[in-house]
Amino acid sequence: MSTHGKPMSIRDALYEAPGPRTRRRMIIGTVLSLAAVAVGIALIVRQFYVTGQLAPRYWTFLGQATTWRYLFQGFRGTLAVALTAGVLSLILGLVLMLGRTSGIKPLSVACRVVTDFFRGVPSLLLIYFFFLVVPQYGIKLSSFWMITLPVMLAASGVLAEVLRAGVNAVPRGQVEAAMSLGMRPARIMFKIVLPQAIRFVIPSLISQLVVVVKDTTVAYVVSYPDLMQNARVLITNYDALVSMYFTVAVVYILLNFAINKLSAVIAERLGVKIIR
Amino acid sequence: MTMDTRDDVPVIELRHVEKHFGDLHVLRDINLKVSRGEVLVVIGPSGSGKSTMCRTINRLETIDSGEILIEGKPLPAEGRELAAMRAELGMVFQSFNLFAHKTILENVTLGPIDVLGMKREDAEKRAMELLARVGVAEQAAKVPAQLSGGQQQRVAIARSLAMNPKAMMFDEPTSALDPEMINEVLDVMVELARGGMTMVVVTHEMNFARRVADRVVFMADGQIVEEGAPDEFFDHPATQRARDFLDSIKGH
Numbered sequence A: 001m002s003t004h005g006k007p008m009s010i011r012d013a014l015y016e017a018p019g020p021r022t023r024r025r026m027i028i029g030t031v032l033s034l035a036a037v038a039v040g041i042a043l044i045v046r047q048f049y050v051t052g053q054l055a056p057r058y059w060t061f062l063g064q065a066t067t068w069r070y071l072f073q074g075f076r077g078t079l080a081v082a083l084t085a086g087v088l089s090l091i092l093g094l095v096l097m098l099g100r101t102s103g104i105k106p107l108s109v110a111c112r113v114v115t116d117f118f119r120g121v122p123s124l125l126l127i128y129f130f131f132l133v134v135p136q137y138g139i140k141l142s143s144f145w146m147i148t149l150p151v152m153l154a155a156s157g158v159l160a161e162v163l164r165a166g167v168n169a170v171p172r173g174q175v176e177a178a179m180s181l182g183m184r185p186a187r188i189m190f191k192i193v194l195p196q197a198i199r200f201v202i203p204s205l206i207s208q209l210v211v212v213v214k215d216t217t218v219a220y221v222v223s224y225p226d227l228m229q230n231a232r233v234l235i236t237n238y239d240a241l242v243s244m245y246f247t248v249a250v251v252y253i254l255l256n257f258a259i260n261k262l263s264a265v266i267a268e269r270l271g272v273k274i275i276r
Numbered sequence B: 001m002t003m004d005t006r007d008d009v010p011v012i013e014l015r016h017v018e019k020h021f022g023d024l025h026v027l028r029d030i031n032l033k034v035s036r037g038e039v040l041v042v043i044g045p046s047g048s049g050k051s052t053m054c055r056t057i058n059r060l061e062t063i064d065s066g067e068i069l070i071e072g073k074p075l076p077a078e079g080r081e082l083a084a085m086r087a088e089l090g091m092v093f094q095s096f097n098l099f100a101h102k103t104i105l106e107n108v109t110l111g112p113i114d115v116l117g118m119k120r121e122d123a124e125k126r127a128m129e130l131l132a133r134v135g136v137a138e139q140a141a142k143v144p145a146q147l148s149g150g151q152q153q154r155v156a157i158a159r160s161l162a163m164n165p166k167a168m169m170f171d172e173p174t175s176a177l178d179p180e181m182i183n184e185v186l187d188v189m190v191e192l193a194r195g196g197m198t199m200v201v202v203t204h205e206m207n208f209a210r211r212v213a214d215r216v217v218f219m220a221d222g223q224i225v226e227e228g229a230p231d232e233f234f235d236h237p238a239t240q241r242a243r244d245f246l247d248s249i250k251g252h
Helices: A010-014 A020-050 A065-101 A106-119 A124-138 A145-169 A172-180 A185-222 A226-236 A241-274 B050-056 B077-086 B104-114 B119-135 B149-161 B179-194 B207-214 B229-236 B239-247
Strands: B012-021 B026-036 B039-043 B065-070 B089-092 B166-170 B199-202 B215-220 B223-228
Touching: A020 A241, A065 A106, A065 A145, A065 A185, A065 A226, A065 A241, A106 A145, A124 A145, A124 A185, A145 A185, A172 A185, A172 B077, A172 B089, A172 B149, A185 A226, A185 A241, A185 B104, A226 A241, B012 B050, B026 B050, B026 B223, B039 B050, B039 B207, B050 B166, B050 B199, B065 B089, B089 B149, B104 B119, B104 B149, B119 B149, B149 B179, B179 B199, B179 B207, B199 B207, B207 B229, B215 B229, B215 B239, B223 B239
Parallel strands: B039 B199, B039 B215, B089 B166, B166 B199
Antiparallel strands: B012 B026, B012 B065, B215 B223
């Protein structure tokens, strides 16, 4: 058991503290795997070199301000879609969860069907629906909403389930105590249950935001200028596939890394309060 | 019925209350009256239905048949009326059930502000008085997880008191506590009893029962087997079932 007053990591919780022989094996394993990774990277770089992908003409345009300005426009588009879809899906997910957990049978069944539908259907299919089917009925949507709505709907199904898991995790005694004070069900849900439920599931909510960010990359289907779409335009202009995709991947990784970091900070800040 | 003066009407009355959990008959023909200012202690082996009975009084458990009357009026089955009736009955749980995301002060002011419509300053002033009375005033700004079990249970009592209840139910209030914290909670309850609070207390604390109870009810297998004054019950139990129970907890 760890008694150093240091916070326990998952590893501390799952495995006993290593002894001397295990520590030696761990060092050997670390060295070997590092070597393997280095060799792997070297092979990849070599292959790129051999096929000419490292040639300056594929990379120099990344030094131009116009490239980055254009990419930044795309990045803003990605953020706009991701944030709008994220916030709307949270609201819709909440409504679906409330409907499903309400005692009203038809409402509960309807919300369940809607939740399972959006959770089960791939977001690309939803995008095609808004891109190809909806306009046939004379409903004109801007490309922003053609990407935002399907991404939002797909996420709302998952979020409804995440929130429901959180609500179920709130101990029954919390509700009983509130009922004993004479509080009505709706007040209990909003003042006692939801605030605690959301704290339980904040890490999952933020992970879902990462999924939303990644879902926005299919925006090219509807020609909405997000990061991915603008990257594709640049690829066509400069004929620089590998370098451009590589750069964009790094941007996405940094963005999602930032979201994850944010979730860790929020969880830690709230976590102090909810330890029982 | 004759013209009762208000104080002759029992605060709580159970008439022929029956309840099943599936095949299990947890409450069998329960008849009980609790008068104003009376301290009723319910004891019995685990699984005897005493907690369930306690929880039927504010309908945290429903009943299959029978009647529950609060000051002579039937306990409402649902809605606004039920909530209003619950607001007039205090409930203290085995596991405290303080609102985990709210401070101690907020735990005590929530009911008065949200249910009774009291002004925040007034509610906070009253809450601080109550917290002082149960000896945890200096913890007001903390959250429940930062308090010991005994402190949490005293806050839970203050939370109930803040609603100015007609009666209070205690469902094994000391069963989840470490031994050294039991007395600090019992002391608060003794104080309440002396102050004239109507109380129904489900407990395993026999000394408390003997010292504080006006009447002891002994339950087993979902029935009230015996009831009487504490000294009478503990010294001369009338039934074999009660004698067996008292023997089984002696000698510790």
